Amino acid sequence: xxxxxxxxxxxxxxxxxxxxxxxxxxxxxxxxxxxxxxxxxxxxxxxxxxxxxxxxxxxxxxxxxxxxxxxxxxxxxxxxxxxxxxxxxxxxxxxxxxxxxxxxxxxxxxxxxxxxxxxxxxxxxxxxxxxxxxxxxxxxxxxxxxxxxxxxxxxxxxxxxxxxxxxxxxxxxxxxxxxxxxxxxxxxxxxxxxxxxxxxxxxxxxxxxxxxxxxxxxxxxxxxxxxxxxxxxxxxxxxxxxxxxxxxxxxxxxxxxxxxxxxxxxxxxxxxxxxxxxxxxxxxxxxxxxxxxxxxxxxxxxxxxxxxxxxxx
Amino acid sequence: xxxxxxxxxxxxxxxxxxxxxxxxxxxxxxxxxxxxxxxxxxxxxxxxxxxxxxxxxxxxxxxxxxxxxxxxxxxxxxxxxxxxxxxxxxxxxxxxxxxxxxxxxxxxxxxxxxxxxxxxxxxxxxxxxxxxxxxxxxxxxxxxxxxxxxxxxxxxxxxxxxxxxxxxxxxxxxxxxxxxxxxxxxxxxxxxxxxxxxxxxxxxxxxxxxxxxxxxxxxxxxxxxxxxxxxxxxxxxxxxxxxxxxxxxxxxxxxxxxxxxxxxxxxxxxxxxxxxxxxxxxxxxxxxxxxxxxxxxxxxxxxxxxxxxxxx
Numbered sequence: 001x002x003x004x005x006x007x008x009x010x011x012x013x014x015x016x017x018x019x020x021x022x023x024x025x026x027x028x029x030x031x032x033x034x035x036x037x038x039x040x041x042x043x044x045x046x047x048x049x050x051x052x053x054x055x056x057x058x059x060x061x062x063x064x065x066x067x068x069x070x071x072x073x074x075x076x077x078x079x080x081x082x083x084x085x086x087x088x089x090x091x092x093x094x095x096x097x098x099x100x101x102x103x104x105x106x107x108x109x110x111x112x113x114x115x116x117x118x119x120x121x122x123x124x125x126x127x128x129x130x131x132x133x134x135x136x137x138x139x140x141x142x143x144x145x146x147x148x149x150x151x152x153x154x155x156x157x158x159x160x161x162x163x164x165x166x167x168x169x170x171x172x173x174x175x176x177x178x179x180x181x182x183x184x185x186x187x188x189x190x191x192x193x194x195x196x197x198x199x200x201x202x203x204x205x206x207x208x209x210x211x212x213x214x215x216x217x218x219x220x221x222x223x224x225x226x227x228x229x230x231x232x233x234x235x236x237x238x239x240x241x242x243x244x245x246x247x248x249x250x251x252x253x254x255x256x257x258x259x260x261x262x263x264x265x266x267x268x269x270x271x272x273x274x275x276x277x278x279x280x281x282x283x284x285x286x287x288x289x290x291x292x293x294x295x296x297x298x299x300x301x302x303x304x305x306x307x308x309x310x311x312x313x
Numbered sequence: 314x315x316x317x318x319x320x321x322x323x324x325x326x327x328x329x330x331x332x333x334x335x336x337x338x339x340x341x342x343x344x345x346x347x348x349x350x351x352x353x354x355x356x357x358x359x360x361x362x363x364x365x366x367x368x369x370x371x372x373x374x375x376x377x378x379x380x381x382x383x384x385x386x387x388x389x390x391x392x393x394x395x396x397x398x399x400x401x402x403x404x405x406x407x408x409x410x411x412x413x414x415x416x417x418x419x420x421x422x423x424x425x426x427x428x429x430x431x432x433x434x435x436x437x438x439x440x441x442x443x444x445x446x447x448x449x450x451x452x453x454x455x456x457x458x459x460x461x462x463x464x465x466x467x468x469x470x471x472x473x474x475x476x477x478x479x480x481x482x483x484x485x486x487x488x489x490x491x492x493x494x495x496x497x498x499x500x501x502x503x504x505x506x507x508x509x510x511x512x513x514x515x516x517x518x519x520x521x522x523x524x525x526x527x528x529x530x531x532x533x534x535x536x537x538x539x540x541x542x543x544x545x546x547x548x549x550x551x552x553x554x555x556x557x558x559x560x561x562x563x564x565x566x567x568x569x570x571x572x573x574x575x576x577x578x579x580x581x582x583x584x585x586x587x588x589x590x591x592x593x594x595x596x597x598x599x600x601x602x603x604x605x606x607x608x609x610x611x612x613x614x615x616x617x618x619x620x621x622x623x624x625x
Contacts, residue, residue, distance in 0.1 A: 053623035073418040087409030103327030
């Protein structure tokens, strides 16, 4: 697979703070690549180095096959970038901003005339394009920030927390748009703290913490790297001692703890044994109201890999 | 995208457009324009105000527009430089708009030069409007005007003088990334050279130092001391336009510098001549000083901007 982003021991420090530490990142073409990490992990710093806003202390990086260097505008010609909570010039109107940015990308007048209204429609600002950006709400500025990132029909789109400040409908629209762009062959590099968002749209994921890559790969690969058994959380009506005994007797159950109507069953396996557990509860006279497998969602993987599960609990 | 025009000029003009729209929509700029317009109107009305007070009729003055340098002077240069430039780099950093801007495929040199050209064009349009207003107003108020062909020279001088202040504002703004510092730093220089410098000059006789500092400069007089009705000539970068016009009208002018001596036996202040030089020397010195400051300040600002990192 062709890499559209490739870093080699990329390092960036702020004084004594190492924000990005020898990062080896690889984003393959035609993927939606999630970039995850807790606050201060170095996600935005990495992106800013890639875009040319920050200078790396050491290491190297390539975007679309070109070394990023410093102040090399040609490396950004086919890249769209949406910063986290984009700050856009308030003195311009939405259409003016996109038109001027379009000129900066070297788009012809005909291209701008077609692309600008289309993009405003796509992000839901079709009827507000002639308003000054200073009159836009935070969510509307976020939408315009997304539109400007897609203006040059980029091969690579880098989105830093695109759902921040959006209402639930807006979030869904952004996810749908990402999927649509990916289908059209655009590579998307998505930095997000919304794990369910990443889980819904991304095909590949890189997790970093304190500037260091924790893991990288497809969602399935990453899940399989998580050590330790799964857990099942189950809510049971008619919860009784025989049910607990029955569950504890199951060969793949390590421990069962109770909290009101809820049971947390710790397993000795990573196999999905929900049907066996459900059957055991029913046989012992209980009624399963709800059941969740814990330890396989991206959130579980994220917490597990960052070693913060204990702190969280 | 096929047919995409990737010419440098197109991108450069996009920055110019971006910046001009910002300039003319700034409340500060609109406010300053109103102030400059009011000052010009006050200059035009000066003769009539005096007439109303003294009761004497207003005389025709064919030299009015030229002798008043079309109403453009040091304070206007300084203030317009501040309002057009204080936000050029610093406000982009302060507001965060620098992030999406520098993510576009433009070199930082292109961004820097485009912003400068925009400031220059904004000033050119503003000063042109004010000069035309003054020329028409002078005709209406004081009758037909002479030497109108020298007005472009006044305009050129005004732009050049303002560019020096622009380079100072830009330097402070780029180094500090703060619009407040971009305004306050040059303001300190302006106050220093305009007020403190003049006091030191008059009392110490060391006014020549002001020839090498941007601003109003030293004060000399033509045809006698101030007490003898001598015509004042300021030597600084703010007066390049006025001095050029004076040189064309009076090429033989000699400028004499004085100090105020209050150490005589009677303790009565007297103006003691220190030195004399041709007006052409004054002009050449001020232009050379302006060019050096301009190049150095712009070069430093450009270098700092080119290497500035955008962390926020």
